[in-house]
Amino acid sequence: MTGPEKKVSTGAWKLEPAEEGIAFLVFDLPGEKVNKLSGAVIDDLDRVLDEVAGVESIRALVVCGGKEDSGTFIAGADIAEIRGVTDEQEARAQARRGQAVLGKLASMKAVTIAAIHGNCLGGGAELALACDLRIASDFEKTRIGLPEVQLGILPGFGGTQRLPRLIGLARALPVILTGKPLDVRKALKLGVIDEAAHPASLRESSRELAVRALAGKGKGYRPGFARRSLFMRLLEGSGLGRSYIRSRALKNIQRKTGRHYPAPRRALDSMVDGYGMSLKDGLELEAKLVGALAVSPTCKNLIDIFLTSEAARRGDGSGKKGRGAARAPGEGAMVGLLGAGVMGGGLAALVSLKGYRARLKDISREAISSGYRRIAAILQGRVARRRMKKSEVINFMARVSSSTDYAGFGSAGIVIEAVVEDMEIKKKVLREAETGLGAHVVFASNTSALSVTDLQNAAKRPGRIVGLHFFNPVERMPLVEVIRGSRTTEAALVAVETFARSLGKIPVRCEDAPGFLVNRVLGVYLNEAVRLLAEGYSPEEMDREIRSFGMPMGPLELMDEVGHDVASKVSSILHKGFGERARPPDALSGLGNDPAVLGRKTGRGFYIHGGTGRRRKPKLNTALLAKIGRERGGYRTPYAGLWVKRLIYPMINEAAMALGEEVVATASDVDLAMVFGTGFAPFRGGPLRYADSLGIGAIVETLKGFGESRLAPCERLQELADRDEGFYTPSEPQNG
Ligand SMILES: NC(=O)c1ccc[n+]([C@@H]2O[C@H](COP(=O)([O-])OP(=O)(O)OC[C@H]3O[C@@H](n4cnc5c(N)ncnc54)[C@H](O)[C@@H]3O)[C@@H](O)[C@H]2O)c1
Structure with missing residues (x-):
């Protein structure tokens, strides 16, 4: 930082007047859909914390997010800012600055509470960890996590030090080393948060938590303390025990990420070595390690890929709606699927999971049965991975209906063809299907390499024929190539891109050349x-x-x-x-x-x-x-x-x-x-x-x-x- 320049406030932090000693500090970054912790926002937090410290009457401070729409507490640090840092010393200095401000939060006289609703990730989770207590809304989109290693860095605002000190080293390791966010249930079980509340009463519940803390041990109040076994405490407390924990974690890292991803390895060092040090020394170690990672080509590449994929997911810069717009199907709409094979079955499961209804057509009942078996296997797989409750399978299955003719296709908002890779069959299927489709319905072909322009030759309304090349397994692969045939309209392209995004996919537009892009390469x-x-x-x-x-x-x-x-x-x-x-x-x-x-x-x-x-x-x-x-x-x-x-x-x-x-x-x-x-x-x-x-x-x-x-x-x-x-x-x- 050069010179004592006067910094412009971001206007992100609003300190509400205290009531009965409890004040709310609301984070709402103007002009942004989500709250991000940029350098300027951290500077502002620093100033507002000084202000809080100067108000004697504030005995408890609740930090919460003000983004009702996106439901984010704090989505993380400003990634573009990290991308821009090329000097290791500067990267370290930025980490130290974040640590210092969160350190100020941690050492406030007032009891501090993070009231979390929605995404609480990266720097946001580190801010929550710097508070005395954490309460989260029991809302499906509430996620608490430190995903930094996925971007080639490690949590640099104290996360690698505070999380192990809060929940124990062994429990903290997978949270940081995998970077996978926790849902509320898991966060509660691990002791990352102290309480969960209904989303509608989060504010009230955090106030009650503050009242209880103030009436009890103040900053030492721990309602959600998940006690570790004596054995674990002894293991983590000794240098030898920590070496054992480190060697096990290292094996896991080597198996899962290999030598190309240095971040988990460095995060492990920061956590294990830091655990045996004072917090101050641990934070210094963390800043040193994150500084080196942040300027590495691996980190820059991972951030570039992340930023471009997020932009594609949001649809930044995608084409404008053309005239006579073809429409993307709305929520709950019917998606017509032709072919119940590997791709058709996978697509039926995917669209059903994303809230659509699916109408599946194939030439025989046997083919349809095998499609249903595929859907069931995908859903069961989610149950096995605890991504879904067993009782929900039936609801998703019920969203898929089927037939061996085109009955029911009249209400489809989009039709995806996934029959065998044979142009004559695809043309025949297109001719049959097109007769019953509504005026704005797009017909998308999941062809791997056939010409969309050629397929258009068989169409009554060629403008609405698009290639939509999903990859196998369709429920897991994020990419979809969107192919423009020579007569495809812009409106049809925009409609399928919007639809693909609603399925959580990353659409990439391709011209109609053999193999499009991916299969050609x-x-x-x-x-x-x-x-x-x-x-x-x-x-x-x-x-x-x-x-x-x-x-x-x-x-x-x-x-x-x-x-x-x-x-x-x-x-x-x-x-x-x-x-x-x-x-x-x-x-x-x-x-x-x-x-x-x-x-x-x-x-x-x-x-x-x-x-x-x-x-x-x-x-x-x-x-x-x-x-x-x-x-x-x-x-x-x-x-x-x-x-x-x-x-x-x-x-x-x-x-x-x-x-x-x-x-x-x-x-x-x-x-x-x-x-x-x-x-x-x-x-x-x-x-x-x-x-x-x-x-x-x-x-x-x-x-x-x-x-x-x-x-x-x-x-x-x-x-x-x-x-x-x-x-x-x-x-x-x-x-x-
Ligand atoms: N499997 C992959 O890895 C993959 C990946 C991307 C794209 N694709 C493309 O997706 C399409 C389907 O591939 P797949 O692997 O699911 O094939 P598949 O052989 O598993 O399934 C094709 C289904 O189409 C049905 N079918 C044939 N004629 C039909 C008709 N007239 N009406 C309705 N259904 C009919 C068949 O009975 C069969 O069930 C192909 O164009 C393929 O190139 C496949």
């Missing part, structure tokens, strides 16, 4: 993977190395998941669309011919999968692999960097080509789609941010060095290399 990668096998490299090593690069699975594992039949169908569409350079290797074209060897769904693919026991480690299917490559043991030795150069660089090249052809609008659309559609190493920020980090020139040289026309660098890549620029440097204009 993946197609090149899978082709190369099979070529590498044919060249005699080890399949296991390939998958292992690509996983260690940061992908959720290796390319052969991915092909087993997708299904060899599907993979070879998509690759032949890409071949047809792009010609010789996209020719699949012979071995890949042959895959999918044997109906018993289609990947996980048939138990056999490149690997032999252990039936339903997902935990059983798959073994190599040597019979299939020997037909493509070498016998086990006789593999070629890879040269340094082979896997990344031969598998990831061609993906970058293809993505650059798609961007050059304006299949998507921006480099961040590419990265967003690849991270959320395929799990492309998020800490690398997606393929194009990764390319920038390597330098485009080096990639171009490597691609040229292969001397293969299919791997030749595309025009866009070559231009960037010539200008010594990157996809984001000079910085890319953001959408909208």
Whole structure:
């Protein structure tokens, strides 16, 4: 901070006059939908706390959020501010500043209470932890958590020190190391909050809590104290015990996040080492560790991905409504689903979970029954993961009705087609369905790679035909590609994007090119993977190395998941669309011919999968692999960097080509789609941010060095290399 400049108040904190010694401090950031703790807001809090300290009559202070609409207490620190910090010392100083102000709150003479309604995350949770007591509304959207590690940092305003001191080290570790927010029930059980109240009476209940505290032990009053066992207290209290706790947590971190995500490891150090220190020293350690993390490329990449995905979820910068608007279906509306297979069943479960009704149509009762089994399995899975009560399953199932004809489709607000990937069948289904649909209803095809423009040729109202490419498993994969056919109207695109967002998805707009974006880029990668096998490299090593690069699975594992039949169908569409350079290797074209060897769904693919026991480690299917490559043991030795150069660089090249052809609008659309559609190493920020980090020139040289026309660098890549620029440097204009 330079000079004693007079700071402008954000007007975020309103101190209400005290009644009977109890004052409410309301946080309501003007002009923002949610409350965020920016540097300026923290400065203001500092001033208002001084004011409170100066009023003798205030004996209890209740801090609460003033955002009735969004229902947030505090959504966290201002992430864009963290993104902007590039100097480690500055990052440390910002953490120390936050710690100092929350320290002032913690040491107030008055009893302090956080009254939490809605999201209480990151810096918001740290503020609540700095209060003497916490009460939360028993509201489904109330969530308390410290998700910083998910953005590559750790809680830096005292969270790693105060939470373990409040609830014990062992209980606090998973909260901070996973970053998963707690619901009210769990927060109460762990002792993170002291009480829960009905949302309508939160204010009154916090006042009562203050009255009780003032009548009792004041700042020492602990109604919700969740006592730990003597054993746990002894374990956590000794250096040896803490080493044991650390080693167990470390194993977990290594298993779940590996070496690419340093934040959980540093958060563990901050918590375990800090626990054995004074609070002051622990806070200093925390500031030091967060400072180093905040300026790391991992943190910047994770924040970029987070900010762009949030913008896409909100629809910032998406197109304007066209004339004769097609409408997104309203809440509770009927969604027509054609095809009750893998995708149709998954979509029925998803739309029902999001409050819509679904009408499912397939050609036979058997197909519909198997669709219902899929829906039930998805819902049961949520029950098993405690995301839903068992008793609720029946309600969600009841929202799905079905038929083998188009009865009931007249009331659909949108129709999604998910029948087999065959253009003639899709056209026939479109013609049949279109006759009974209302004037503004959009017909969305979930095709993986077929041309939406071609499908429009069969339509009576082509303007309302859109591609809506969900990914499998549809209830879990966040991405959806929204494809504009040559005659699709802007209104129809906006309607499906709005609908996709209402399902919690991230829509990315694509032009109608073969494979759209994600499958096109993946197609090149899978082709190369099979070529590498044919060249005699080890399949296991390939998958292992690509996983260690940061992908959720290796390319052969991915092909087993997708299904060899599907993979070879998509690759032949890409071949047809792009010609010789996209020719699949012979071995890949042959895959999918044997109906018993289609990947996980048939138990056999490149690997032999252990039936339903997902935990059983798959073994190599040597019979299939020997037909493509070498016998086990006789593999070629890879040269340094082979896997990344031969598998990831061609993906970058293809993505650059798609961007050059304006299949998507921006480099961040590419990265967003690849991270959320395929799990492309998020800490690398997606393929194009990764390319920038390597330098485009080096990639171009490597691609040229292969001397293969299919791997030749595309025009866009070559231009960037010539200008010594990157996809984001000079910085890319953001959408909208
Ligand atoms: N499975 C995936 O991973 C995935 C991912 C994204 C997109 N897709 C696309 O989604 C679509 C469906 O794929 P899937 O995997 O669910 O296929 P699937 O084979 O599991 O299901 C297709 C269903 O369509 C039904 N069907 C066939 N003709 C019909 C008709 N005339 N009317 C109504 N139903 C009919 C079939 O009986 C079957 O139940 C395809 O276009 C596919 O490319 C699939």
